[in-house]
Amino acid sequence: MTVREYDLIVIGGGPVGENVADRAVQGGLSTVLVESELVGGECSYWACIPSKAMLRPAAALRAARDVKGAAAAVTGELDVAAVLARRDEFVHDWDDTSQVTWLQGAGIDLVRGHGRLTSEREVTVTGADGAETVLAARHAVVVSTGSAALLPDIPGLRDVQPWTSRDATGVREVPASLAILGGGVVGSEMATLFTGFGIPVTVIARSGLLRGTEPFAGEAVTKALRDAGADVRTGVEVERAERDAGGDVVLTLSDGSEVRAAEVLVATGRVPRTDDIGLDVVGLAPGSWLDVDDTLRVRGVDWLYAVGDVNHRALLTHQGKYQGRAAGDVIAARARGRAVDDRPWGAHVATADHAAVPQVVFTDPEVAAVGHTEASATKAGLDVRVVDYDLYWVSGASEVADHYTGQARAIIDEQRHVLVGATFVGQDVGELLHSATIAIVGEVPIERLWHAVPSYPTISEVWLRLLEAYGRPSPE
Template sequence: MDTREFDVVVIGGGSTGENLADVVVRGGLTAALVEAELVGGECSYWACMPSKALLRGTEALAAARAVDGARQAVTGEQDVAATLARRDTFTHGWDDASQAGWVAGAGIELLRGTGRLDGERTVVVTDTDGQGTRLTARHAVAVCTGSEAAVPPADGLREVGPWTPREATSAKEAPGRLLVVGGGYVGCEMATAWAALGSQVTLLQRGPRLLPDLEPEAGEAVAEALRAAGVDVRPGTEVTAARREGTEVVLTTAGGELRGDEVLVAVGRRPRTGDLGLDTVGLPPGEYLDVDDSLQVRGLPWAYGVGDVNNRRQLTHMGKYQARQAGAAIVARARGEQVSLADWSPFVATADRLATPSVVFTAPQVASVGLTRAAAERAGVAHRVVQYDMGGVAGASLHADGYTGTAIALVDTDREVLLGVTFVGPAVAELVHAATVAVAGEVPIARLWHAVPAYPTMSEIWLRLLEGYRDAADRSSSSSA
């Protein structure tokens, strides 16, 4: 077996692994990147890019139809074949040649095959022909293997060959009847996409509302919009069994049986660590990696767990953020420098617990950052909630006739800084970064008054939220006087 040595060995060539390898190479170290599938990973081929490409045509048509004058120009329906073809351009037809070219151009050594730990600082890579290469790392091994779709233990569900998010984003045609199990981000987005592309969609959510981790207004608005689009939304519905009858999938629930042509299971993720060799370094296989804020695996100072594999925040942009921070920490330690774990150190990941932005690309969109009301209450933080109808903002009413949406802000009443912000409505995704800056930077409310929004844009919602907070504070002062 060939043996090669690098400063850093990265297992997993998705967006997280690519970014980490790039950071350490830029820092003067050598890096090997090990990938068993496609370089670029889940986001490029089966998640963010293809899913948003599937949704964009629906969004564009809705935006045109929401403006009188433009509405009359929309005389046809969405072309399904063209939409799927456009999606395929974003995945490069599931060919990673361009991504592999970028890796080579960045000075990163790419090894194709399955990487498995084989003791301290050692990774064995097995290629498709069964040939092995032993890699040793002078400084660090970074595990960036991500996560995969979980299938709940309902009787027969795994055996019916369910779609996971991979099949849902790469399907070559719209299924006639699609059953979606799970009302989180993926379930709601894929229900939106395939309903618009002609499928009869039924969305099943075990809990009482969609998007349960977000503000209640978000799940309510998305459920209402899905129903208006013809989706059969069924909260409080748990699948207990599944079977195939010919080409049909049959799901059993307490409310009876449901039939479809395909079933998408979108109920969560599990770590890709089952066959990673964790047992060779004293860790349990199949578990998420426990890491500190520099993404170093606790108890293994040479090992790092970055991205989905540590279960801190399973979002592409947060994986890339963690990769930058972990890469900087690896480079600093390789140079013999001290790495501080204090908040806002350049070597630690803190934004993934303090100011994580996310967008659900449904119709309406849901964009949020920081804490929800429920999370603030659980944390025991004194706060005030400010809510405003976005339809009352001039920029929103210009964006769409009869614009409806909601903005919710949580303010820490002791420190008078934002704890979290949620926007629900058409085209709100581009509002969330301003909120992220305010939350992550702990910008005082008094200073935000001087961040004047341009008129007439939807960003004027910031002025309305500040006015709402001021008025609520004034009322509170008056009542306590």
């Protein structure tokens, strides 16, 4: 059997794997990408891109209805068929031709099929026709296979053939009703989406919505969903699932009540796609998360790296791409015998996923957060001050919507006088987030932030209001 040799093998052709491969090629390494589905991965075809493409029309409609003058022009309801067609355009009808063309232009080879580690620095790829291709890496192998939906161990749940996030974002026909298990980002966004489609939606979230964010964020999304007609049930969990004679799913809850829906979406967490990639070759348990250092190298295996969801550091596309760029640079440097700058501020290491992870949740209202919450800062032992501001009182917000509601929170480290966390809730707040991220990552002193003057009238003026609420130190 012929063995094809490369400097680097990347298993997984999503945006994270693409970034690893691209940086490695730029560093002078020959690189091959192994992909069993579509080049571009989960984000491009089943997650970030299609979900946001479908969420935007309803958000635009809500925004227009909350501005006098524009509201009078809105005479119809959401065109669901057009929304799905828009989604199809964004995912190119699930065709990855353009992504493959990009790979070719970047000098990255592609082998389609399922890749498994079969020896040290060796990956065997099994194609759809059963044919095997053996790849050997001179320097490194990167695992970038992502994660899949977790299916909880609830009696009868597998038998009812529940939806995962892929089914929800790839929906062809909107069901008559939908039950959603889980109140995290996926559950909350999909509840927003399908409520916007005008169908009955029931959300079952034992610990409430968006746990892990500031409490006011989950409370605002819960209220908005209920105001839009969704049934949000908290403090209960599903004990049993079955389909009745009419085909509906019947969920029995821990309080004795029942929920009926045409379909049920499970959004209760993620598991790594590492169960069938040959981890036993390196003495690791199949199906496990991969523990890595800040250079993204798997601990204990000097030639194996793991980037993106599989290392469980931050299950977000932008953080995975950041890791991918760092890993590609590290692998290229080590392959060339160059020293790797592994200091916390070094160019070759990934540290932004420790305490400065930004995320926008595209619910109604939007939730944008980075860094610590009040609870996490307190748990970390930081001496912090919490500053809140009602976005209603920001002039730019009233320009955006006639009935704007929202809240901003800044978490300030009183010892260092720097921002360590920020959360914004409200329409269009996602565009506020990068300024907070820069302030946190750059450790910009609060005194310097007074000189970062926000433009007027924009929602960004909230930065001035937060600083005023915090108070400027008196001259010594």
